[in-house]
Amino acid sequence: MIPFNLVRxxxxxxxxDFLSLNGKDTKIIAGGTDLMVELRDIAPNEKGPDTxxxxxxxxxxxxxxxxGETITIGxxxxxxxxxxxxxxxxxxxxxxxxxxxxxxxxxRNIATIGGNIINGSPAADSxxxxxxxxxxxxxxxxxGKRISFLKDIYIKPYRTDIQPNEILTSIxxxxxxxxxRSAYIKLGRRNALAISRMNVAVVLIFQEGKIIEARISxxxxxxxxxxxxxxxxxxxxxxxxxxLFQEAGAAVSEEMIRLSGRRWxxxxxxxxxxALTARALRKAVGMGx
Amino acid sequence: xxxxxxxxxxxxxxxxxxxxxxxxxIDLLRDQLRLTGTxxxxxxxxxxxxxxxxxxxxxxxxxxxxxxxxxxEITTIEGITPENGLNPLQKAxxxxxxxxxxxxxxxxxxxxxALIDHNPDPxxxxxxxxxxxxxxxCTGYMQxxxxxxxxxxxxxxxx
Numbered sequence: 001m002i003p004f005n006l007v008r009x010x011x012x013x014x015x016x017d018f019l020s021l022n023g024k025d026t027k028i029i030a031g032g033t034d035l036m037v038e039l040r041d042i043a044p045n046e047k048g049p050d051t052x053x054x055x056x057x058x059x060x061x062x063x064x065x066x067x068g069e070t071i072t073i074g075x076x077x078x079x080x081x082x083x084x085x086x087x088x089x090x091x092x093x094x095x096x097x098x099x100x101x102x103x104x105x106x107x108r109n110i111a112t113i114g115g116n117i118i119n120g121s122p123a124a125d126s127x128x129x130x131x132x133x134x135x136x137x138x139x140x141x142x143x144g145k146r147i148s149f150l151k152d153i154y155i156k157p158y159r160t161d162i163q164p165n166e167i168l169t170s171i172x173x174x175x176x177x178x179x180x181r182s183a184y185i186k187l188g189r190r191n192a193l194a195i196s197r198m199n200v201a202v203v204l205i206f207q208e209g210k211i212i213e214a215r216i217s218x219x220x221x222x223x224x225x226x227x228x229x230x231x232x233x234x235x236x237x238x239x240x241x242x243x244l245f246q247e248a249g250a251a252v253s254e255e256m257i258r259l260s261g262r263r264w265x266x267x268x269x270x271x272x273x274x275a276l277t278a279r280a281l282r283k284a285v286g287m288g289x
Numbered sequence: 290x291x292x293x294x295x296x297x298x299x300x301x302x303x304x305x306x307x308x309x310x311x312x313x314x315i316d317l318l319r320d321q322l323r324l325t326g327t328x329x330x331x332x333x334x335x336x337x338x339x340x341x342x343x344x345x346x347x348x349x350x351x352x353x354x355x356x357x358x359x360x361x362e363i364t365t366i367e368g369i370t371p372e373n374g375l376n377p378l379q380k381a382x383x384x385x386x387x388x389x390x391x392x393x394x395x396x397x398x399x400x401x402x403a404l405i406d407h408n409p410d411p412x413x414x415x416x417x418x419x420x421x422x423x424x425x426x427c428t429g430y431m432q433x434x435x436x437x438x439x440x441x442x443x444x445x446x447x448x
Contacts, residue, residue, distance in 0.1 A: 004311050006310030006356040008359065029357070032354065033349075033352050036313070036334070036352040036354070040332065056357060104422025105347055105403075105421060106348050106349045109343075110346075192422070
């Protein structure tokens with residue numbers, strides 16, 4: 001393991017003050033399930049961070065709150081806490097589903113939603129679910145607060161627009177309404193302890209049996225995570241049906257190819273993301289997988 | 290590197306240690322405290338052989354910096370083994386053929402122990418989820434699940 005100093009902070013202010021001076025040479029550690037693997041990979045002759053900043057003791061960055069309209073999740077909340085939260089299970093169930101698929105029990109006990117977002121893996125499980133919830137993220141620094149839609153922070157794989165002096169402090173999204181149905185599906189090489197090969201999050205909002213709003217966000221599919229509007233449009237004003245869901249799935253495939261071109265993985269991803277999307281839509285409305 | 294002063298409780302014993310800041314928890318346990326029951330199978334959190342309990346929750350000790358455990362409690366396999374003999378899970382693992390090479394066993398037992406501590410009457414699905422982070426290349430897992438179920442049922446029968 002390369003050498004580095006370890007600084008633990010107990011308050012957000014201490015953390016932000018530290019980062020305002022040392023942000024560029026500092027890596028923040030929370031759950032450590034991504035960072036420790038990354039640090040281990042740094043060769044002895046490569047430059048690593050001077051300091052690892054442990055923010056796990058910081059109060060006020062954990063917890064899930066519901067004010068009746070908006071749900072706010074502290075960035076240090078673990079996936080275990082999210083998957084078992086009564087608030088999330090009732091008003092954002094697909095996020096509980098997504099977080100329950102991350103790694104295994106040992107990871108979910110310490111890994112955080114903030115880390116999953118900022119690590120920026122295209123295969124991150126919580127991100128498509130959060131994007132389908134129209135989530136916003138809050139960054140803080142000594143200069144103040146910055147709020148972005150989650151889908152807008154990604155520059156490229158493993159890179160968000162977080163600045164060296166910033167910390168992601170919370171994530172927030174509107175509650176899903178009563179007439180919403182949602183689902184998350186993950187495809188991995190194993191049923192547990194697996195990285196997403198692809199995944200997809202869907203939200204459908206109904207009125208009198210017809211879909212009036214649709215949100216589809218696939219993971220490991222597009223250059224940066226986003227909603228697939230051409231596929232969503234197909235569903236509007238229609239009643240759920242096998243055929244309709246397959247059309248939407250095909251549209252996700254087409255958009256993937258339009259954005260990323262045909263690559264070595266396309267012969268596999270093209271039919272599979274279409275099938276996963278259709279499957280997720282069926283799961284959301286209870287049609288059976 | 291600036292040495293880090295760590296206050297940590299391991300298996301009920303309090304320690305104050307001067308450590309390197311980049312020391313992993315697994316290395317603190319194995320190399321410095323000589324608790325070699327915890328095994329390193331992969332070093333990247335993908336096998337669970339290094340599982341220990343951090344404040345009662347199963348974690349991969351290869352992914353935790355020792356310094357992050359300031360003021361906290363660690364339980365290793367040694368910590369749940371009675372002075373003379375074996376605990377119920379250990380006995381059941383042996384009785385049900387759930388130990389072959391034994392390398393996954395300490396981590397596997399701790400994951401099962403953490404489950405039973407939080408949920409004394411788990412379903413088979415819950416048992417499978419609890420051990421889903423512990424890979425076993427030898428047994429095929431059925432004997433392990435049966436051993437855990439035997440302990441759960443044994444405890445229920447005593448009530």
